[in-house]
Amino acid sequence: MRLLTVKLVVCLLIAGLLPGCANSRDIQNLAYVTALGVDFENGEYRTYVQVLNFSNIARSENTSLGQKVPIWIGMGHGGTLALSLADTNETSQFPLFWGHLKAVVLSENLMKRGGKETYATLNRHYEIRYNVLVFGTKEKMEDILTQKSLFNLSPLDTIMFTGVQNRTQSPYVIASYGNRLIANMNEPGNSLYIPSISINRHTWLEEKAGRGMFEMNGAYFFDKGRVVNWMSLDELKGLRWATEKISKTTLQVPLEDGHKGAIQFEHPGMRVIPKVQSNGDVKFDLKVTAKGTVRDSDNATIGVMEKKAEEAIEAEIRETYRAALAKHCDPFQLEETLYRKHSRLFHQLTKGGSFFLNEHSLGRVLVTVKITSTGKYKEIVK
Numbered sequence: 345m346r347l348l349t350v351k352l353v354v355c356l357l358i359a360g361l362l363p364g365c366a367n368s369r370d371i372q373n374l375a376y377v378t379a380l381g382v383d384f385e386n387g388e389y390r391t392y393v394q395v396l397n398f399s400n401i402a403r404s405e406n407t408s409l410g411q412k413v414p415i416w417i418g419m420g421h422g423g424t425l426a427l428s429l430a431d432t433n434e435t436s437q438f439p440l441f442w443g444h445l446k447a448v449v450l451s452e453n454l455m456k457r458g459g460k461e462t463y464a465t466l467n468r469h470y471e472i473r474y475n476v477l478v479f480g481t482k483e484k485m486e487d488i489l490t491q492k493s494l495f496n497l498s499p500l501d502t503i504m505f506t507g508v509q510n511r512t513q514s515p516y517v518i519a520s521y522g523n524r525l526i527a528n529m530n531e532p533g534n535s536l537y538i539p540s541i542s543i544n545r546h547t548w549l550e551e552k553a554g555r556g557m558f559e560m561n562g563a564y565f566f567d568k569g570r571v572v573n574w575m576s577l578d579e580l581k582g583l584r585w586a587t588e589k590i591s592k593t594t595l596q597v598p599l600e601d602g603h604k605g606a607i608q609f610e611h612p613g614m615r616v617i618p619k620v621q622s623n624g625d626v627k628f629d630l631k632v633t634a635k636g637t638v639r640d641s642d643n644a645t646i647g648v649m650e651k652k653a654e655e656a657i658e659a660e661i662r663e664t665y666r667a668a669l670a671k672h673c674d675p676f677q678l679e680e681t682l683y684r685k686h687s688r689l690f691h692q693l694t695k696g697g698s699f700f701l702n703e704h705s706l707g708r709v710l711v712t713v714k715i716t717s718t719g720k721y722k723e724i725v726k
Contacts, residue, residue: 375395393418424465442472463526476521480571503519563575597653634653636716661676
């Protein structure tokens with residue numbers, strides 16, 4: 345009995361030394377950061393912290409569409425990114441919680457300076473995760489971070505947070521996570537790109553008032569951590585045939601006598617084959633396979649649709665290559681393929697950081713199109 349009493353006293357003493365919940369924070373007394381914009385202007389970093397009140401955006405049976413969702417933006421500046429973020433903390437009335445950060449938007453000025461410093465600083469914060477979507481933009485940060493979705497829903501319901509291919513079937517540029525971008529940035533021959541996001545102010549109306557909506561309008565290409573150039577979405581049209589992650593994309597097929605058809609493709613694939621020439625140069629053959637469903641045939645046969653689609657896809661790829669060549673970009677990652685298969689030749693051609701691709705580097709483009717369905721119309725597919 346005496347031994348039991350001693351043990352009980354010891355346990356009580358130890359329990360008194362354990363930390364309690366005195367330093368814990370109530371969840372309603374935190375400011376949740378959902379997006380971060382970073383700019384570089386006049387020799388200093390400028391940060392824009394988007395803060396949302398989750399009680400206003402939580403989905404429930406009582407959620408009313410169209411109800412205004414307030415968005416708070418905290419702005420800071422400093423000689424380094426860390427100091428700029430600290431400047432925002434000084435005036436925040438609640439502690440900033442970074443565990444819900446979903447997207448980082450970088451300005452052109454910052455990307456020209458280099459993006460590694462930004463990502464390294466953010467990754468030092470123990471609350472920030474690696475799977476953060478990263479975008480570049482030409483827009484003002486205030487406009488980007490205050491942009492809402494349809495029905496005045498919160499920014500969390502826009503493509504900046506969801507990833508564009510989850511909701512639409514038209515884009516050619518896929519959103520990328522920060523950890524993958526950094527991994528690619530450090531790989532030799534890997535032509536890294538960051539999607540550029542903008543606001544389309546001409547497509548949607550709320551009654552008669554114009555309402556802007558997010559769109560992917562192109563991509564920034566990097567080399568050794570610094571931006572090389574920007575390509576528009578129209579210039580990158582051929583990139584979709586090299587991106588297997590694209591779930592749906594529709595091709596307009598030119599037919600006879602000015603008629604046009606349409607085929608919707610899913611998960612196209614491209615294989616890059618480098619061929620070393622006798623003079624030491626290298627040519628790249630591309631093999632593309634694509635399966636699709638007819639959306640509009642204008643009474644053309646399946647065989648004609650497939651042949652015309654193959655010609656149209658090859659034309660798109662060559663057009664994108666020519667546009668990229670003029671801007672010293674490599675959207676099809678030809679240099680990386682050479683590095684993987686002929687690393688010694690790759691180092692010779694890129695000695696001194698030179699861009700070795702030219703108008704003769706792209707060889708044959710072999711496209712195989714297979715129509716697997718004609719939709720609800722019962723045409724014969726052979």
